Amino acid sequence: MLVGAALMDEETRNTVVKENPAALLALSWYWATDGIGSKDMVVLPYKDSLLLLSRYLQQLVMESLGKEYDLDGNRVNQGLTVYGNKGSTDQHAYIQQLREGVHNFFVTFIEVLRDRPPGHDWELEPGVTCGDYLFGMLQGTRSALYSNDRESISVTVEEVTPRAVGALVALYERAVGIYASLVNINAYHQPGVEAGKKAAGEVLALQKRVLTVLNEASCKDPAEPLTLEQIADRCHCPEDIEMIYKIIQHMAANDRALIAEGSCGSPRSVKVYLGECNV
Structure with missing residues (x-):
């Protein structure tokens, strides 16, 4: 793979555009999408x-390429949406x-030009191999x-080899640049x-606060089931009540919180507590 990538890296440094495959590919994207x-x-x-290539x-x-701002600070909302799968079997889902x-x-x-080694490609009918059908499709x-x-x-x-895959990866990396x-x-x-990572961290931090509030209520005698509004107030974040609902829903589904009243399908009816007090 490294040999193929190195060869393609050299090829795509060519300053003659029509002889640079990555430049031609990037220009094709630009033309096809109006550059926006x-x-x-x-x-x-x-x-x-090559199943994983499209992924x-x-x-x-x-x-x-999915960027909100350009290098001059202008809001441009650039990007190319990519999807796909094996054309050999999954084209019926798209075509x-x-x-x-x-x-x-x-x-x-x-x-891919080469099918299988000579003598190893089955004929589905006289003179027509599996590879011929794929080519025809x-x-x-x-x-x-x-x-x-x-x-x-x-x-x-020409064929799928580690060298060819390395070249494909390098081609697309340079085209993106x-x-x-x-x-x-x-x-x-x-x-x-x-x-996204920062937001995920904030959700986990909120979950810890929810657990602390629920634990304090569950350690009372008797345990005090709380509504979502009460949990949000005691966490000092009423603006996060929807996320608190999602946290409770996830915890209840995994037996980490008990629903005393109502159901998660009707959030306003829910009262929740922990199954045990963690002192």
Whole structure:
């Protein structure tokens, strides 16, 4: 993989755009989406061994290019939405809409030329192998989309090897960097991810406060079941009552809190306490 990645890294440093595959790929994205992410990217690799590629590209592209601000501080809300799966089996979940539904996408076909080693590809009928059928499905789907004015990009590799996979990864990484330069954003930080992590920490901190309040009430004799409003007031955060409800719902489902009255399906009716007092 490292050899393939290194070779592609060298290839994509070419300053002649038409000879730089990553630059061509990034420019194709820019053209297809008007440079503002106006269309989604559907990735269809036609090889079972590339099952995880579309999922990897989803993470790479969306995390890198989904940005609220550009490098000059302007709010631009950039990004490319990526989805897809194996074209070999899962295209039936997509193609009907892709050809005849809302035209809000472009397709990337990942084509692998070599099927199986000679003599190892089964013939489904005389002169037609499994690989031939796969080839026919890819090319037929591509033609069907084109005939209805649906754009697609084809990325072709000779065969699936560690070297080829490394080259594909490096190709897309460099293309993401070039596209980011075209639209003037920083592809190398993830403030949205950090915001999610920070919010998760705040939820866990609130849960600890809820547990403290419930424990104090449960240690009374008799135990004092509390409503959501009472829990929120004693946590000094009435504005977080919805999140407190979700915390209680999760705890009750996992037998960490007991519902004394009502049900989580009717939040205003709930009174809750802990099963035991933790002194």
